[in-house]
Amino acid sequence: MKSVDTPIDCDAEDTQNESPLYVRTSLAAAMTMGKMPGRFYRGAKLHCINLLLTYDEGCHAKCAYCGLAGSRETDTEWAENSFIRVEWPVYPVAEIKEALTDGSCPHVERVCISMITLGRAREDCLTVVSELSAVIPRISILITPTIVNKDWLIRAKEAGTDKVGIAVDAATPELFKSLRGTGVNGPHKWEKYWQTVEESAEIFGPENTGIHLIVGVGETEKEIIETIQRAEDLGARTHLFSFFPEEGSDLEKTPQPPLGAYRRVQMARYLINEKLGRYDNMEFNERGQLVAFGTGKAVYEKTLAEGFAFMTSGCSGKTMDNACNRPFGNCTPFQAAVGHWRNFPIVPNADDVELIREQIQDYSLIYDAEEIEREFE
Numbered sequence: 001m002k003s004v005d006t007p008i009d010c011d012a013e014d015t016q017n018e019s020p021l022y023v024r025t026s027l028a029a030a031m032t033m034g035k036m037p038g039r040f041y042r043g044a045k046l047h048c049i050n051l052l053l054t055y056d057e058g059c060h061a062k063c064a065y066c067g068l069a070g071s072r073e074t075d076t077e078w079a080e081n082s083f084i085r086v087e088w089p090v091y092p093v094a095e096i097k098e099a100l101t102d103g104s105c106p107h108v109e110r111v112c113i114s115m116i117t118l119g120r121a122r123e124d125c126l127t128v129v130s131e132l133s134a135v136i137p138r139i140s141i142l143i144t145p146t147i148v149n150k151d152w153l154i155r156a157k158e159a160g161t162d163k164v165g166i167a168v169d170a171a172t173p174e175l176f177k178s179l180r181g182t183g184v185n186g187p188h189k190w191e192k193y194w195q196t197v198e199e200s201a202e203i204f205g206p207e208n209t210g211i212h213l214i215v216g217v218g219e220t221e222k223e224i225i226e227t228i229q230r231a232e233d234l235g236a237r238t239h240l241f242s243f244f245p246e247e248g249s250d251l252e253k254t255p256q257p258p259l260g261a262y263r264r265v266q267m268a269r270y271l272i273n274e275k276l277g278r279y280d281n282m283e284f285n286e287r288g289q290l291v292a293f294g295t296g297k298a299v300y301e302k303t304l305a306e307g308f309a310f311m312t313s314g315c316s317g318k319t320m321d322n323a324c325n326r327p328f329g330n331c332t333p334f335q336a337a338v339g340h341w342r343n344f345p346i347v348p349n350a351d352d353v354e355l356i357r358e359q360i361q362d363y364s365l366i367y368d369a370e371e372i373e374r375e376f377e
């Protein structure tokens with residue numbers, strides 16, 4: 001294999017498998033780099049290597065839905081816990097650099113480095129950004145506003161970061177407090193997160209900051225779409241996720257959101273982020289469900305037919321709008337196979353679009369995953 005020069009010595013005998021020397025990678029990223037066997041459904045390819053800072057101490061946050069929460073009840077050490085239902089194996093940063101330069105994954109256009117809520121992560125994140133910026137020009141960081149400030153954001157840009165992600169996740173201040181803040185004895189504050197969104201948009205420029213929002217943790221469609229518009233007005237795009245329960249988390253018994261609700265929020269997000277529509281012009285029923293998108297029929301039909309609105313919303317790459325396409329971040333392979341692929345990592349085909357056309361008109365209030373499986377047995 002081609003060697004990559006690095007000032008980090010990952011072979012030292014006294015080195016623990018912690019950041020900044022080591023990082024965890026998503027299973028999809030490990031497969032993409034040729035470190036684990038496997039293939040993606042329908043020939044999908046991962047175009048962003050997702051990395052996670054790793055520490056034996058784990059994350060100090062206690063977010064009710066998260067597989068990485070310090071409060072999660074599992075039989076394994078934090079660094080061995082699954083996240084988004086899959087393993088996140090640990091590799092030396094030097095090996096990640098090597099994979100990005102030796103031809104193992106030539107289609108990769110971006111790297112994303114995720115922090116956790118731990119003081120050490122501040123400097124370690126910048127160290128890993130500096131290391132990887134030597135071999136790839138597009139680096140995103142998914143940051144923890146609770147432990148950073150505006151000066152740190154400036155340093156992150158100087159280190160080589162070009163885009164910032166901020167996982168707001170919960171769409172209202174009340175939900176944020178109950179799921180991430182004092183409601184779970186967690187450290188995060190709604191106001192601090194939005195202050196960081198504004199600071200990041202100022203430092204990195206329009207469209208280079210994104211927020212994460214999760215559909216299905218107690219909000220209405222109206223509430224989350226209003227929050228998407230708030231972010232857009234601040235110069236931040238929205239990267240949308242569909243809730244999926246993590247075993248051992250506080251919300252492990254909470255079902256996935258109805259598919260129709262997710263499709264409508266996907267469409268609304270796309271219209272807002274692409275400046276084809278606004279929340280102000282959309283209409284909602286008494287349950288807060290979206291009933292009119294506020295665009296002309298031609299815009300609606302064209303957007304639906306293209307299918308881009310239903311693809312994973314993530315940071316762009318060199319040649320694509322959504323390099324961070326996370327093939328199975330929101331659903332199981334079985335669900336994808338029966339037409340319930342929440343975030344498409346590929347452009348939906350004509351059959352997919354016809355299913356989406358039906359799903360977007362479904363106003364069911366629940367999604368019974370077990371019943372869905374029985375229907376297709």
